[in-house]
Amino acid sequence: MSEKRISSTRKMTSAVAKDRVISRFSKAYHAEGTLYDQSNFSPSVTSACEQNRTVTVGVKLSKAVLVGDVAVGKTCFVNRFCHDIFDRDYKATIGVDFEVEKFSVLGVPFNLQIWDTAGQERFKCIAASYYRGANVVIVCFDMSNIHSLTHVQKWKEDACDNAKDPIVFLVGTKKDLINEHTFLDVERKAIDMATEIQAEFWPISSKTGENVKELFFRLVGLTFDKAVLDELDANKGPSKQIGTISISNKDVYEKKEKKKCC
Numbered sequence: 001m002s003e004k005r006i007s008s009t010r011k012m013t014s015a016v017a018k019d020r021v022i023s024r025f026s027k028a029y030h031a032e033g034t035l036y037d038q039s040n041f042s043p044s045v046t047s048a049c050e051q052n053r054t055v056t057v058g059v060k061l062s063k064a065v066l067v068g069d070v071a072v073g074k075t076c077f078v079n080r081f082c083h084d085i086f087d088r089d090y091k092a093t094i095g096v097d098f099e100v101e102k103f104s105v106l107g108v109p110f111n112l113q114i115w116d117t118a119g120q121e122r123f124k125c126i127a128a129s130y131y132r133g134a135n136v137v138i139v140c141f142d143m144s145n146i147h148s149l150t151h152v153q154k155w156k157e158d159a160c161d162n163a164k165d166p167i168v169f170l171v172g173t174k175k176d177l178i179n180e181h182t183f184l185d186v187e188r189k190a191i192d193m194a195t196e197i198q199a200e201f202w203p204i205s206s207k208t209g210e211n212v213k214e215l216f217f218r219l220v221g222l223t224f225d226k227a228v229l230d231e232l233d234a235n236k237g238p239s240k241q242i243g244t245i246s247i248s249n250k251d252v253y254e255k256k257e258k259k260k261c262c
């Protein structure tokens with residue numbers, strides 16, 4: 001059985017893994033490279049979660065979509081986080097791939113759907129049909145190929161067109177391939193770009209794993225906080241129980257079967 005399959009089987013059969021429990025809000029990578037200056041869960045979210053800790057609430061869910069040029073490293077990024085593996089050989093994503101990661105955030109079950117889209121132009125319209133309803137958009141570029149940074153604005157616009165006021169991340173991949181001097185130069189340009197496209201910047205390496213888990217924990221903290229605040233707002237007040245979502249775990253895993261679209 002492959003490493004990836006073993007990891008998936010573990011997730012399908014067990015409760016939330018110990019390394020998916022989030023009790024503290026993660027900081028941004030760089031104070032200048034973010035528009036989300038939040039450094040903790042909102043007080044109303046913390047208090048609502050505490051009040052509901054012992055009662056049954058439905059699994060909450062956010063949808064994250066990864067976009068970016070061909071071979072910038074989107075799939076490797078997802079595989080490093082979800083399966084802790086890295087493959088040096090390039091295998092182009094055909095259409096879109098799908099993963100679900102189960103978390104416990106402040107004691108509340110939370111699922112993150114991760115939609116890994118193809119960068120190849122010929123799959124663009126298929127991949128674009130999966131942008132709809134995204135809560136998080138992750139725009140990737142390759143830090144060892146600065147040309148890919150010039151395309152991120154277009155990727156962001158396309159992905160955000162059909163998303164739900166998403167939280168946007170700008171992720172610079174392959175940090176291990178550049179030296180410190182180049183990194184500082186790329187980082188400056190990426191922070192400027194993040195400001196321009198209203199995103200939060202993170203440099204990562206899927207080969208070494210640098211910043212991969214930190215980024216996902218930050219992403220989950222932000223999207224969870226926003227989801228609960230939206231629910232509290234919809235329910236008009238923190239005294240009500242956190243609303244449940246209509247999609248069940250079963251629905252999520254059934255969707256996983258349909259992940260290849262062409």
Ligand SMILES: Nc1nc2c(ncn2[C@@H]2O[C@H](COP(=O)(O)OP(=O)(O)OP(=O)(O)O)[C@@H](O)[C@H]2O)c(=O)[nH]1
Pocket residue numbers: 068069070071072073074075076077087088089090091092093094117118119120173174175176177204205206207208
């Ligand atoms: N050194 C290094 N290589 C990486 C890293 N991330 C990805 N790669 C390599 O870059 C190539 C492309 O990676 P993928 O993750 O398949 O790229 P992708 O963005 O998913 O590509 P598409 O599916 O075609 O859009 C592969 O050969 C990877 O091994 C990294 O962090 N460091």
Ligand SMILES: [Mg+2]
Pocket residue numbers: 074075076091092093116117118119
């Ligand atoms: Mg891919």
